[in-house]
Amino acid sequence: MSKSNLKIIHIHANNYGGLDKKNLPTTLELSLLNSKKFKISKKKSTYNYPITKLDYKNHKSKDDIKLSFND
Numbered sequence: 001m002s003k004s005n006l007k008i009i010h011i012h013a014n015n016y017g018g019l020d021k022k023n024l025p026t027t028l029e030l031s032l033l034n035s036k037k038f039k040i041s042k043k044k045s046t047y048n049y050p051i052t053k054l055d056y057k058n059h060k061s062k063d064d065i066k067l068s069f070n071d
Contacts, residue, residue: 006032007040012055013065025065045069 001008010031017027033040049055049067057064 005034005036007035009033009040011067012050013067014058015062015065016058018062019065025067 008030012029013025014027014029015025017025020026050064055064
């Protein structure tokens with residue numbers, strides 16, 4: 001992905017897949033944007049995911065999987 005023009009602009013852990021032995025989600029949903037067609041900031045996200053009123057559970061009776069990123 002680092003050599004591609006496609007850049008990740010949003011991420012959501014699909015809670016149907018659950019977590020692996022390292023407590024990481026087994027299924028991710030990614031939204032990508034072509035950086036040749038749109039200007040994209042290189043600033044790293046400070047959001048914690050899921051984002052309220054943007055992301056919704058895939059399996060309604062399971063807890064959503066929370067994601068956060070640290071340097």
